[in-house]
Amino acid sequence: MTSPESQSPAPQPSEPESKDRVYRSVPAIAGGVLLLAITAWLGLDAVFSGDGRTPWLALALMLLIVPLVTAFTLRPAVYAGYDRLRIRNPFRVIALPWGQVAMLKSTYSNEVITESGTKYQLWAVPVSLRARKKAARREMRETADARRAMGRDDGRGSARGMGAGAGAGAGTRGRPGHVSDGPVRAETDRIMDELRGLHEARHAAPTAQGEVSVRWAYEVMGPAGAGALLTLILLLVG
Template sequence: MTTPDHQSPAPQPPLPVAKDRIYRSPMALAGGVLLLAVIAWLGFDALIQGRGRTPWLALAGMILVVPLVIAFTLRPAVFAGEDRLRIRNPFRVIGIPWGEIAALRSGYSNEVVDKAGRKYQLWALPVSLRGRKKAEARKARAAADAARGDRPAGRGLGGLGAGGMGLFGGGAGGSITPTGATRAETDQAMDDLRELLEQRGEAESAQGEISVRWAYEVAAPVVAGAVLMVILFAVH
């Protein structure tokens, strides 16, 4: 029996693919589920109990309204991957490589600006002026507490001694760090996206073309419901 002088190396397992970070609006999700529940309750009641044209009008209304509710509440999302940012808005899906993004802007809305100057709004990350005010208030309270050297009332941890690691970190004479967030949730999400842009913007795999796809799966039932509604009113 002869043995080979050398053996070929065993094949290496493929590297795990990093999962996308997904950003969505919890308030929009909750509102969408509630609206769909109300529409289903009223619509099916009209379908079952209605007389004459009422069931048909209810059916047309549901075909028209349900996709719109889904489009503006449950559908919007932002997927941040290693190589590109995918934006799922109510009627479009935009894929932008990090290398094609010029800026991520936050004003009265959050948006992406590509190197050609085109803007794409992030429906999944709506700006909350109320959230910003709350975050600024928390930040001001934290600064005031730090200046006084006080811990927030009712949140200190006793018996930790110098150098103990509690919720606020540090020991005697150390700085006090509040646990409350000092940035609004959507502003923090935009900060995360800017950090990814800074890290991946020059990567070779993060270059390419921008893709835009219209959401025909949303538009088609909306148009069908609208046409059915017009027909029902026309034959009255």
């Protein structure tokens, strides 16, 4: 029999790592893919079919346009983790520990404001006033439908007596579609609600402290700058 001293201690289970929540704009991605396809079609046609300096000008314009279209459509993303919020905008990447975030603001654009007062726009979570109006109209319709349904149920309950009315009322509350789970919100507003909840839960966490870091996207700015310079030279020389 093995003595208690010779038994090795059971390994402690490690805390599972949580993956970041990733938020991106689907309409922006779709528009970016379409613009890149059009640019490639027109640019390659000019390269292979053009005369004189046209092919070189087409290449220079493609070198300028492709990085810019990618930066403003495909690149933006927001990564929300337990310890930090990472914002990938067209020309910058901002890493914000939750302890440095003062608030998340939604007006005509969605922004995060740091404790020092610096604002960073969330390009991947654009505000859609049209979506807000659509959500408000849907909320009004659902509220009106619920009130009408409750009125019909109350009328039937009164005709059947107090006991039947109580049973009908209980059934109405449990029936899906009569009582909303919450206010109808636009997609980007729901995302901001999730980010605010995560910020509130993790703002004071010891692992969510640190300094704000900002990195410029030279992988975008470099090719776009080279394309702009070549286009300008070709136009001046031409």
